[in-house]
Amino acid sequence: MLEKFRFLTAGESHGKCLTAIIDGLPANLEIDIEFINSELKRRQQGYGRGGRMKIESDTVEITSGVRFGKTLGSPLTLVIYNKDFENWSKIMSVNSEDETSEKSFTAYRPGHADYAGSIKYNQKDLRNILERSSARGTAAEVAVGAVAKLLLKHYGITWNSNIIQIGQGKTEEEFHSEIDKAKEAGDTLGGKFEVIFENLPVGLGSHVQWDRKLDGKIAQAVMSIPAVKSVSFGNGQHGYKIPGSEFHDQMYAENGKTIRKTNNAGGVEGGMTNGEPLVVKAVMKPIPTLKTPLNTVDSSDMTETTAHFERSDTCAVEACAVVAEARIACVLANEIMLNNPCDFV
Amino acid sequence: MLEKFRFLTAGESHGKCLTAIIDGLPANLEIDIEFINSELKRRQQGYGRGGRMKIESDTVEITSGVRFGKTLGSPLTLVIYNKDFENWSKIMSVNSEDETSEKSFTAYRPGHADYAGSIKYNQKDLRNILERSSARGTAAEVAVGAVAKLLLKHYGITWNSNIIQIGQGKTEEEFHSEIDKAKEAGDTLGGKFEVIFENLPVGLGSHVQWDRKLDGKIAQAVMSIPAVKSVSFGNGQHGYKIPGSEFHDQMYAENGKTIRKTNNAGGVEGGMTNGEPLVVKAVMKPIPTLKTPLNTVDSSDMTETTAHFERSDTCAVEACAVVAEARIACVLANEIMLNNPCDFV
Amino acid sequence: MLEKFRFLTAGESHGKCLTAIIDGLPANLEIDIEFINSELKRRQQGYGRGGRMKIESDTVEITSGVRFGKTLGSPLTLVIYNKDFENWSKIMSVNSEDETSEKSFTAYRPGHADYAGSIKYNQKDLRNILERSSARGTAAEVAVGAVAKLLLKHYGITWNSNIIQIGQGKTEEEFHSEIDKAKEAGDTLGGKFEVIFENLPVGLGSHVQWDRKLDGKIAQAVMSIPAVKSVSFGNGQHGYKIPGSEFHDQMYAENGKTIRKTNNAGGVEGGMTNGEPLVVKAVMKPIPTLKTPLNTVDSSDMTETTAHFERSDTCAVEACAVVAEARIACVLANEIMLNNPCDFV
């Protein structure tokens, strides 16, 4: 649980807006709205995105917690309006008198929350699950993460992310051709990416109890992104085939400081930052909404059918990396807020 | 945060005992102490373990929360005494008058918590970090997990785990020869393993908020195991190279139920169990304590040296899988406790 | 910590709006917006309220979590716009270019958060503290509580509240005359009130760990209302002068059930509901903003002065009781969500 820097997000994919409340920010932090908007834009870009991303251009409105450009220490509210809500205002209406079956569907989409969600929450119209489980909701998280990044920036922390592989492609050129091929085939692709944070203080997280370990907290934050199915630190995914003599990041003395020549640990030892760059790698599965639809079952009569298709993307790995950056920034912002001289007396 | 089924563990590696308190168990659950002890034994076994594991034979004492073989609903305390404490009673004494520098050390061990922990908690004697960051502490977690498993067993849930790869080895025979070679070289090995839970109800976890997603909670639980550096669900680690048409687990109708022929998602869609086996894969890095020691720095004078070596293991992947099973069982026990008819009205 | 039914609120007193996100609601719960608005109206009423309450007429907008009149199980967002924001849009602007000293002040108001808040959050303009610590924020909590009440209503739970004493007044007529006198004197009054919930299931809360006790959770919820300084259960505030033989609620058998003839315990024994009405009593201190201002210190030059006065109320006990009802409803809604057959197996 995020205790000092915590947040809740809300909002349906085609509802009026997405909302996030961040509680626990320090006061006097400069809030650069253009920066938040630029992060939202980064989430919408990337080779392989479909039509919806082009229509929308997300911007944030702040309705609390900031005055004259600086945080008050009070909860900060972020609102991102859905640009096409006017087309959905009846379909997504709050009011019972507007009830309609337009845009409802009953065929489970494999790879989505439809099946489990409709059982858990007892829903017949699978749209009632789709609307919250959609990747659209990550826009709110990117906005929250942008605020977290403003806090990290204050402490001199920097970050970036890179795509490592998409399909068989390992360079930008190859990424594009892989995506082009998939698009032509009516198929989709996932990808592998890395997120890096630098200049972190030593000792964020702790080794003393499992739920204080930074790697665990980051793994939760990244694995809970829709479509992420694998999370690793540094060279961790290869740790089963590299012997200890090569894997561990040996230490050397230089000008009275310790240095390392490798970073297989990805900047975390014993559940704490060790001063090396924090390197988190993740795999995004391919987008489960395909033009060439998947076999499935219609929940209304338990007959076989194919899955519902909405205009969608071929590949969204760049966006996913932006979301992962945002999520990790939130974990780090909380750790920064919790990290203090009181850890020893 | 585990709210209904939660626990804290405590204890130093060479202290008097490890202790765990579990809060939030149901009442009337039968507690089979032999089962808990057999789980502790599983953690101590496996090809490649060193001397210490052979000396010890962990058993648990329950000092609260159970009466006449059944839980009371009150907190359950588990105590595991360290068998060789008599040799360490002065070195690990609680009392200031026993202070001694015996067994103290100042050369950071790469791959361990020593460096970050000593800075965070302002310790000169690195034993003060080693003692809590040691893998010894996972014994308490295995005991807690065994209690969680007794709860899962009550609901008909089953589990098992398998080693997938160690070094280049992919079969049991090859595991052993890889370990033998590493041992001879004074080196260590990690490994890749999977943990599987079956017969879980559909809908554990939720898609509605990032910190309710089951995959995130499990990723945290497994990634926070010392030495685990990578966590994946199902075939997730390969999700970057398999197109959507092949990756997603298509659904078919059979006797009025949905079935699947694949389980690439590892039993989790939309942050919820989907009725398929839960398959979690993880990579353990090689043990960082090597007979052929690593280069490092002595914190007392910032000179280069080699890392402290204590009698240790060559490979502990089997134990790590047991710990992962235990950790996942705790997450699932909490979800079972939280899962109820109130999710819809 | 509220784990299943949890929420965050946000918003400055003169900002654009108040916002609340509720996470953890069940699906399919009917949301009666008129009921929420009627609760907001109750908060604004009561003998002794000043001008601002008359101007405003709060209504809620729901922007997520509800479709066609029913909850989706996803987070519900409540927005209450501040009706006079147009007069404050520059003074409370988010943008740094609008910075102004209009409406800023530096004289600490005794009884408010000004002094401690400005030190903690390093603020010179005390408005930066006033805006979040104002009682205005309780409107969001009343809206959240109204949603909680809709859940409780589903389970047949009922509630009401009563004013017990204001000044020396013990009847409605006397309340009014006390308030009239105070108003004339430029003074303010607090009051004592009770909140009652009936038809609660037996066993909400638990005796097994301090932070699971229902009375503790309710005490936190009520004591954290601005101006509440005392919370009691049943006849608890007199428990020091009534002997055990008279205080405890003896039990009798009637038609195969247990009954009680008294309810000094206020419906809670051992940290759990015992089937009797839940009776919570609280004391609200007098409103600290007086027409006849209090002595204080100006933080800008540390000279003595008198406290800043904004148009205010003479007595707001009725509103405070509505807020307390809402807060307790939230605690109970969470307990209902946590309470399930899994407590024993």
Place this chain on the structure above:
Amino acid sequence: MLEKFRFLTAGESHGKCLTAIIDGLPANLEIDIEFINSELKRRQQGYGRGGRMKIESDTVEITSGVRFGKTLGSPLTLVIYNKDFENWSKIMSVNSEDETSEKSFTAYRPGHADYAGSIKYNQKDLRNILERSSARGTAAEVAVGAVAKLLLKHYGITWNSNIIQIGQGKTEEEFHSEIDKAKEAGDTLGGKFEVIFENLPVGLGSHVQWDRKLDGKIAQAVMSIPAVKSVSFGNGQHGYKIPGSEFHDQMYAENGKTIRKTNNAGGVEGGMTNGEPLVVKAVMKPIPTLKTPLNTVDSSDMTETTAHFERSDTCAVEACAVVAEARIACVLANEIMLNNPCDFV
């Protein structure tokens, strides 16, 4: 939720021992075991205590988290053995083969957890509820609070507590005569007491979100003590009859600092410490186990009977005040750990 300084306690009243694990302590804090034991002794004393308190003399054993007299930053385990366990080892046995009905009972004791607890946890033998709901468990909390006090002491914070009223008695002499009379009548008495902490930093807690308010957290901690039914700050319980002009603690300038001449707020304004002494008042109800037993119902056959009597105390208000001190110390220790320069940047 205690995030930095958190703990769980465990143990049955007649079990082998009470156990507490504290997680989140700083490193290098000196742990004075004699101080912890003296606090345990204070809990056992006071005029009006019965036989059991005289038999026992609680002492604590620390089994983790401390080395050579100082904390390691790792979880600290406290164990308090029950001195008369040998007489109860069969009755409270963990093993099913020892099952016995000795000391079992089925008549609900009014004022205790028996009724609600047995329904919630589905228990026939009410001893299975009594054992955890007994006030015995507060010994573990006093030990935890003693460790918290050692942390507070490090920051120069001091504390004390006073009995205000018992029955009609308002002086120590009168307390004794009231207790003597009650004892003679086979009756019991509660009492009103206050706990005071001084030299606290300004700004512990926060006004920004309800669950960050210090008064709420303290109210929860104190109200969850068995037998406490009323909690107030400063002169809060009289706040309904004192007008604003007299209640609020006006501020004056003295040597460039603000001073106050009253402390009706009890040191908390806006949910934060304001630099004045923290004054918490509470009412303990009379002990519900009376020599002249209360009417009740036998759960085995739903017939009327009288409540089970175990050797007990006439009045335990002094002990209750010690427990309240301990509980508040835990809340404050957590706030101290959370309080840091990061609250503003």
